Amino acid sequence: MAEQSRWDLGGRDVDALYLEAQRFRGEPLSARAWSKLRKNRAAWFAWVFLCTIGIASLLAPLLPIPSPKTMHPVTRPAPPVWPWLDKTKGEFRVDYWNLNAFDARLVELRKSMYGKFQTGPWLGTDAQGRDLLARIVWGSRKSIVTALAATAISLGIGVAWGAWAALKGGRTDRWMMRIVDVLYSLPFVFLVITALALFDAPRANLGEALVNRDVVFFVVLGAVFWLTMARVIRGQVLALKSSEFVLASRAMGASTGWILRHHVLPNVFSVAVVYLTLTLPSVMLAEAFLSFLGLGVQAPAVSFGLLVADGVDAINALRVHWWLFTFPAVAMATVLLALFVLGDGLRDALDVRAKEPTTP
């Protein structure tokens, strides 16, 4: 039996094989994850739903809904009206609080598109006669922005902290993680109240800028939610740390920062993204909870939490204005559910070790 060549090419031409190899492009991980996500029907649906909600709330000034602020003094909240029975006349007027330039432009555009037309109380009105649909749309805007900003902050702190602790190891690691434990044990509500009070500097006159409570609120929420992120990332980095390519870099004298940038961060990206989608709904819930207690978003701005607080007030033994509770609660629950489903789907999609679907 002839000795088999070490490079058994199956009788093919080496050059042709080389050309083929050059032409071959491995499918990038992100593209594979994307196609996996598309195949997960629930996750894909959640993704599309969230995109729709996100665009709708971003373009809220452009929608033909009334202003969430316009009050119509009424003695009791008006119940929902079916769109086809809606006999209200368009009486839209520009009546908003401190619009930024982008929103002001959108409102102008809206006026030229629909004129005075606006939808009627399709989801009913609240005790001050404000349109509930408009309040839900604008409220989702506030909640989404808060959740995104706070999550971004928690991502920044959490990844840096967790990765640094794991890479340094030893005493540094122990102390950094003990700090996380201690912060974990602090009651969340007290922490928020203290932080808000700390940033609350009195003003000498009205011309001085108000402390932007929204920004304080983002920072405080972010500062609370980075803890779990730090733990998750640390665990991941500990595993990476002992991998061959990190050991090789270290042996060649790479600094901790260099390893962090070139090996660790790209590899924990998928974990971070998955955890991000799971943090978003938690932050949103926390925002709702704090606003519900009156600590979060301040009226006349509106958010899911404030809307639900109004709704809960409407539940009593005598008369229930069901729409005040039902619609905001459903809107909030759907968004949260979609975020969780998407997070779940992303985790499956980004897991390289998961079994490949049987496709060629």
Added chain:
Amino acid sequence: MRTERQGLNSLSQADLCRFTTLIASLAMASGRWASPLWVAAFSLVPIALVGWAWSVALSRSAPRADFVFNSGAEVSSLDPAVANGIPEGRVIRALYEGLYTRDPMNGAAVPALAANTQRSNDGLTYTFKVRKEALWSNGDHVTAEDFRWNFERLLAPETASPFASELWCIRGGRELTTGRDAQGEPVAAGAVPLGVTTPDAETLVVELVAPTPHFLELLASYQTSPVHRASLENARRRWPDDWSTRWTKPGYLVCNGPFVLTSRRLDDRMRLSKNERYWDADRVALRTIDVVVIEDATTAFNLYRAGEIDWLDGTIPPSLVDQLLAGDDFDPQPYLGTYFYRVNTTKPPLDDPRVRRALYAAINRVAICDKFLKAGQKPAYTLVPWGRIGTYNSPPGKKEDLDGARREFEAAGFGPNGKPFGTLQILYSSSDQNRAIAEMVADGWHEYLGLDVALENQEWKSYIDRQANLQYDVSRSSWICDYPDVTNFLAVFTSDSENNRTGWKNPEYDALVEQARHLGDLGQRDQLLRQAEAILLDQLPILPIYSYVSQNMVDPRLAGFGSNALNDQNPKFWYWMDDADLERSRRKMNARERKVLSHGPKEGLYSPRAQIERKAGGRTRR
């Protein structure tokens, strides 16, 4: 006096879990987490928790009291000299009795422990005979000396009573509290003896600095109720550090009112039982009263509907008011209180009265009252609620005037072509009702004056701190009077009043109020006070919004419960009517009112005296 009090139950289950995590992580850090001792300790925690929860659940199932009412907030103190709030007043009325009290039917000051009162012709000396039969709950007699000592205690600086300045009408009172006389000159201690003397055990003589028409109203306020000297001094000796909480504990507290305190659990409930040693115990019908603490208006309302609570005093969810008005258990009546916004007059540009006038004129009070509150509250254009108390009539305040508001605003240099105004912040304490009103006010200012308005919500304590330290722009406030007299309202905004909290100082106003306080001639007095209020309404350190109504939800079967402008209720007079009496009282009422289901006892509950009278075939009392 403060009305609403809000708080949060901040320690949630999640926080408890976090706390446990802290302990666990400390244990792990110490490296001995696996030792059997720790394991045993941690397994004991849940067992202890379950046991505790069980004991709480068991103690909660005590039989229902004859009467249950909601206090709305935990009382800060049961010491009448220190307490200063509506919830405190309700309980103190049941526990203590002073020389005078109020008739619940019309709010008039009527004698209680004063068997006989003589006023000298110049109105400067009052001589009271204290009831001989009056006893403390430990059997001691209530004597004139008890009252003398209590006046001294209330005025003493170390008591720090918020009511002390009201009693400066007594000779030597101001000197005792402040160490200075009316001109501000220091006086040596004891140089001006207090004008309260006791010629014999039953007689009390009080000398005043100047005729004070409302002196008996002061004595009818719960703050002047006496406390038991021996038990208090004993408590001070035994517990020098925390005697003030210890001596009001059930079992220790000695009081002289129709009820005694039998048990108390903070932030949950107080059980009051009938005081058998009370001099008029024969006329007290209820044997037990529970005072529960439920801060959430909707929860309290639901419990009322379920018959767990018999009387609810406080916020009724506005969205229900129009429907509740039809029932015969809800009958809002004018109440001597005003809801207003304080303006920080030290902060430019709010130091300009024209700006404040503009803000004042651009509040849509009618919409707030008629469309939102709906229980009969009236738009307020004066500080004095309803524009009148007794013979006093307020000067007519200016009404809403949008053009006038814009004119004033532009005159002050603001408006479309004027200087930038900045952002105005409305401070309010956590409550949905306060928030809704702030939103409506802010909406008006934004729309008519083009202001940027921000709302800021703070929990009760920091809200009060911010207000007291003038760290606000505009702040929600209210004033409920302690006794029905105009000076009680106008004195709030004198320069040195600690309740002023606006930074507004006006010497002319101060002089008018001070002069009126010590004037016997009622006509002239009203005249001076009208001038003072006119100054206040011209300068507007406050923006009145509406006059209060009382919001009692009370079981229709309850009798002896009056409606008066102070909403001062006295449990001594309460009793349950039986079906026949209920039917009779309902026949008298307005035919349009819907009869609501009563949860009270069908057979009624009458005082021993009334029972005898009923047996004799006579009609029931009152």
